[in-house]
Amino acid sequence: VCNVSFMAMFTFKMGELVTDKHVKYILSVEKRKDDFESVVMEHLRMNGAYWGLTALDLMGKLDVVDVNEVVSWVMSCQHDSGGFGGNVGHDPHILYTLSAVQVLALFDKMDLIDADKVTNYIVGLQNEDGSFSGDMWGEVDTRFSYIAICCLSIIHRLDKINVEKAVKYIISCKNMDGGFGCTPGGESHAGQIFCCVGALALTGSLDLVNKDLLGWWLCERQVKSGGLNGRPEKLPDVCYSWWVLSSLIMIDRVHWISREKLIKFILDCQDKEKGGISDRPDDAVDVFHTYFGVAGLSLLEYPGLKPIDPAYALPVDVVNRIFFKK
Numbered sequence: 563v564c565n566v567s568f569m570a571m572f573t574f575k576m577g578e579l580v581t582d583k584h585v586k587y588i589l590s591v592e593k594r595k596d597d598f599e600s601v602v603m604e605h606l607r608m609n610g611a612y613w614g615l616t617a618l619d620l621m622g623k624l625d626v627v628d629v630n631e632v633v634s635w636v637m638s639c640q641h642d643s644g645g646f647g648g649n650v651g652h653d654p655h656i657l658y659t660l661s662a663v664q665v666l667a668l669f670d671k672m673d674l675i676d677a678d679k680v681t682n683y684i685v686g687l688q689n690e691d692g693s694f695s696g697d698m699w700g701e702v703d704t705r706f707s708y709i710a711i712c713c714l715s716i717i718h719r720l721d722k723i724n725v726e727k728a729v730k731y732i733i734s735c736k737n738m739d740g741g742f743g744c745t746p747g748g749e750s751h752a753g754q755i756f757c758c759v760g761a762l763a764l765t766g767s768l769d770l771v772n773k774d775l776l777g778w779w780l781c782e783r784q785v786k787s788g789g790l791n792g793r794p795e796k797l798p799d800v801c802y803s804w805w806v807l808s809s810l811i812m813i814d815r816v817h818w819i820s821r822e823k824l825i826k827f828i829l830d831c832q833d834k835e836k837g838g839i840s841d842r843p844d845d846a847v848d849v850f851h852t853y854f855g856v857a858g859l860s861l862l863e864y865p866g867l868k869p870i871d872p873a874y875a876l877p878v879d880v881v882n883r884i885f886f887k888k
């Protein structure tokens with residue numbers, strides 16, 4: 563009885579997640595080919611696949627997609643170098659390589675990956691100072707440190723890079739405010755903080771983070787509406803429900819923000835008729851914010867969603883299968 567009344571109160575007070583509408587919306591994006599959004603998304607279709615499929619899995623609906631169709635498409639995006647491109651025939655980039663590995667992990671198809679080939683590609687992107695470039699053009703960003711470490715950890719090859727130098731480089735990007743930027747001296751930004759805290763968590767180096775100082779900077783991201791922004795004075799945005807919240811969880815300071823107000827903000831960003839979630843209320847929905855909204859609600863233990871791992875950005879049951887499968 564108490565569970566039913568809790569759910570009723572929850573739904574009434576908070577609004578509710580219109581799961582079925584979001585599932586339909588995600589599948590429609592997968593199907594659409596030539597409208598504006600699909601063309602924009604063309605070059606990062608591998609990311610779009612990861613966002614859509616992980617959201618479906620968190621809602622317990624991954625079985626609605628044709629596994630073999632998706633998996634053979636993912637494999638067709640692999641480059642001779644071992645890296646994956648954003649679509650068939652596109653140049654490889656570390657960003658799409660992680661998304662490809664994550665999608666294969668979702669479907670428990672890790673055996674299709676030539677782990678040594680992927681490892682060689684990523685090892686080749688580590689620089690002398692421990693930092694990582696995104697591809698052969700050499701752009702350096704702490705985003706790529708996280709992506710390299712997360713990808714290698716999933717394929718059990720973390721020992722193939724210089725972890726000590728990678729961690730030292732990330733710490734060299736720590737700012738006086740406790741946050742992290744994309745390169746040494748770069749301004750603190752929630753997206754970079756997630757990448758640096760995530761990389762430190764995956765390498766067992768979170769003791770190097772000033773959790774109270776960083777926790778304070780992060781909890782200050784919550785604005786009156788309950789949403790989270792990415793930097794002081796900015797507007798709240800649903801995707802920060804992931805960047806800020808997963809960082810707060812990894813440093814054990816998530817109790818410093820209001821869970822109820824953030825849940826309400828995310829639910830208010832849904833398009834309850836057509837499905838999908840936008841960056842803020844009444845904006846256009848997209849698959850990116852639909853994923854980060856569902857993932858944020860999962861981090862907030864919203865009823866009916868599978869739990870997600872804050873560092874791997876994969877459902878907890880998928881992470882358990884990767885590390886404990888016999």
Ligand SMILES: COc1ccc(S(=O)(=O)N2Cc3cc(C#N)ccc3N(Cc3cncn3C)C[C@H]2Cc2ccccc2)cc1
Binds near residue numbers: 603606848
């Ligand atoms: C609609 O204009 C855009 C603008 C940029 C991009 S992007 O560079 O490819 N990219 C991915 C992205 C995908 C979608 C969707 N569908 C929507 C937005 C969005 N942003 C932009 C954004 C989100 N919150 C606020 N902002 C301004 C993040 C960005 C960077 C990013 C890439 C991979 C992983 C994480 C972050 C795509 C579309």
Ligand SMILES: [Zn+2]
Binds near residue numbers: 800802841
């Ligand atoms: Zn956003």
